[in-house]
Amino acid sequence: MHTQLESEPSGRSRRNFLKTSAGLAASLATLGITRSAYAAGNDRIRIGLIGCGSRGTAATINALDADPGVHLVAMADLFAGRLTASLAKIKAHCPDRTLVDAEHQFTGFDAHRRVIASSDVVLIACASRFHPYYLRAAVDAGKHVFVEKPHGIDPVGVRATQAAADLARTKGLSVVSGLHNRFDLGVRETIARIHDGAIGDVVAMEVNFLRGPYMLVERQPGWSEIEYQCRNWYHFSWLSGDDVTQSLVHSLDKACWVMREEPPLKAHGFGGRSASFGPIYGDMFDHHSVVYEYANGTRLYAFCRTQKECHGGISDYVFGTKGRASLLNHTIRGEKNWDYAGENPKPYLTEQQEFFAGIRAGHPLNSGGYMANSTMVAVLGQIACYTGRQLGWKKATAADFAFPPGGDISFDTDPPVKPRADGEYPIAVPGRTKLIAGT
Numbered sequence: 001m002h003t004q005l006e007s008e009p010s011g012r013s014r015r016n017f018l019k020t021s022a023g024l025a026a027s028l029a030t031l032g033i034t035r036s037a038y039a040a041g042n043d044r045i046r047i048g049l050i051g052c053g054s055r056g057t058a059a060t061i062n063a064l065d066a067d068p069g070v071h072l073v074a075m076a077d078l079f080a081g082r083l084t085a086s087l088a089k090i091k092a093h094c095p096d097r098t099l100v101d102a103e104h105q106f107t108g109f110d111a112h113r114r115v116i117a118s119s120d121v122v123l124i125a126c127a128s129r130f131h132p133y134y135l136r137a138a139v140d141a142g143k144h145v146f147v148e149k150p151h152g153i154d155p156v157g158v159r160a161t162q163a164a165a166d167l168a169r170t171k172g173l174s175v176v177s178g179l180h181n182r183f184d185l186g187v188r189e190t191i192a193r194i195h196d197g198a199i200g201d202v203v204a205m206e207v208n209f210l211r212g213p214y215m216l217v218e219r220q221p222g223w224s225e226i227e228y229q230c231r232n233w234y235h236f237s238w239l240s241g242d243d244v245t246q247s248l249v250h251s252l253d254k255a256c257w258v259m260r261e262e263p264p265l266k267a268h269g270f271g272g273r274s275a276s277f278g279p280i281y282g283d284m285f286d287h288h289s290v291v292y293e294y295a296n297g298t299r300l301y302a303f304c305r306t307q308k309e310c311h312g313g314i315s316d317y318v319f320g321t322k323g324r325a326s327l328l329n330h331t332i333r334g335e336k337n338w339d340y341a342g343e344n345p346k347p348y349l350t351e352q353q354e355f356f357a358g359i360r361a362g363h364p365l366n367s368g369g370y371m372a373n374s375t376m377v378a379v380l381g382q383i384a385c386y387t388g389r390q391l392g393w394k395k396a397t398a399a400d401f402a403f404p405p406g407g408d409i410s411f412d413t414d415p416p417v418k419p420r421a422d423g424e425y426p427i428a429v430p431g432r433t434k435l436i437a438g439t
Helices: 013-021 024-030 054-066 080-093 111-118 128-140 155-171 185-195 225-231 243-258 347-361 368-387 393-398
Strands: 045-050 070-077 105-107 121-124 144-147 175-177 202-211 266-272 287-293 299-306 313-320 323-326 331-334
Touching: 045 054, 045 111, 045 347, 054 070, 054 080, 054 121, 054 347, 070 080, 070 111, 080 105, 105 111, 111 121, 111 128, 121 128, 128 144, 128 155, 144 347, 155 175, 155 368, 155 393, 175 347, 175 368, 185 243, 185 323, 185 331, 185 347, 202 243, 243 287, 243 299, 243 313, 243 368, 266 368, 287 368, 368 393
Parallel strands: 045 070, 045 121, 070 105, 121 144, 144 175, 202 299
Antiparallel strands: 202 313, 266 287, 287 299, 313 323, 323 331
């Protein structure tokens, strides 16, 4: 994995970067760049959406709000009903630039290829298993890409993401990650101050992503097993990767940023299912705890939970020799107290503004370094929890483990996990489950 994002400054030069990045889109507009010609003498940027769930729908609305020349022209989803609902919501928000006719509403497992062929820019927000491979297909076709997290659910997928991002860099294409905290101006400033020494040397971090069960889909009569699992994809590890890669990755990404993208040496973890029972929960754990150890002795303590009626919240704390920081509260306490007082627009919008501003200015953004690195940190933690073993970074990143099945997937595919006679799906058993040779 790359450990440094080329487009992201470090050290004190970050302060100037922070001052300018918030106004990048506005500055480009002032210079007339956002209204300049794009592609073949055309101001219009045609975008296509792959994955019409709530995140894909919201990302498309953000893209339309970010640039007045953006037009939605194609959509894809496995299921027609989900596409129709998403299209209606987007069109209600922006009717004049939502131009998806019947011939550009694609369904099925090959629908992504048709969206890529119809668009200048592709937004990918489908089941996470497919993110690295749809990213590569779009880059191969010469398209700019926004792709949601996680950027792989296993080591093979993460390496595919890194290769696609590296190729995009050589082709002058933007690849922007859905790890949206990188576009939170308050978080940017807080981490810049940490890097400038505001809390001294970092000795420990605690990150939490705690909430109730997410996006549960009840099985309906007539659905095949593969259809049910694809509709309820969040709750099947071969489609989502489970909750460390799916949710906790946001907090791990911020921790990686604090550590200047240095990967941990190793990790061990705890996890299982203690409160969420029934077929609707698939084969997912409902709680995870991961401890990461860095070469300098720093420890990262990471927790996620998806249980009802429990303490919840998302938080990221960084502890140093001279103070402590709360990343999402944008505060530092210690020898010198500090609270962020600048503007802080929604990072989901800022990421789209900077994405399209970079395209128009001919300065493509490439998130490849951190998107692969942070996702691999999550994959390392998930494997440690599933196996119950301590696992080193080098061994994990080189592993050939990939969730089955291999090859193309269709509605005739036999899913790799099946319900037992009682309807429950088998889950990983720490100490018994083997995913990487020698662990």
